[in-house]
Amino acid sequence: MFVILWATFATHNIMQEYLKFGFADHPSVAGEYTRFLVANAGIAKISAAEKTIVKLQGLIAGLERKVEMNEKKATTASSKADEAMRVATRKKPRRAGEEEA
Numbered sequence: 199m200f201v202i203l204w205a206t207f208a209t210h211n212i213m214q215e216y217l218k219f220g221f222a223d224h225p226s227v228a229g230e231y232t233r234f235l236v237a238n239a240g241i242a243k244i245s246a247a248e249k250t251i252v253k254l255q256g257l258i259a260g261l262e263r264k265v266e267m268n269e270k271k272a273t274t275a276s277s278k279a280d281e282a283m284r285v286a287t288r289k290k291p292r293r294a295g296e297e298e299a
Contacts, residue, residue: 216224222231 219225221227
């Protein structure tokens with residue numbers, strides 16, 4: 199019975215301290231609040247960084263597709279240029295006064 203009575207009075211003392219300091223400024227709350235702020239202060243920055251990473255990954259994927267497409271175009275252009283060179287070297291040069299065969 200004595201323990202219950204002591205716990206009740208102790209609770210009333212703590213409640214008086216909360217009223218005196220205010221809930222947010224009480225030492226038992228302020229310390230935990232500070233720890234919370236320290237632990238979670240970077241969440242907004244992390245979220246923004248994650249969004250930027252997703253955006254950049256999309257840009258990279260688009261650029262990789264463009265590079266692949268341009269590599270194919272370059273290969274095709276190179277093949278056509280090589281073929282044109284082969285055709286040009288197979289033809290006999292015309293001499294002055296000769297007609298084309």
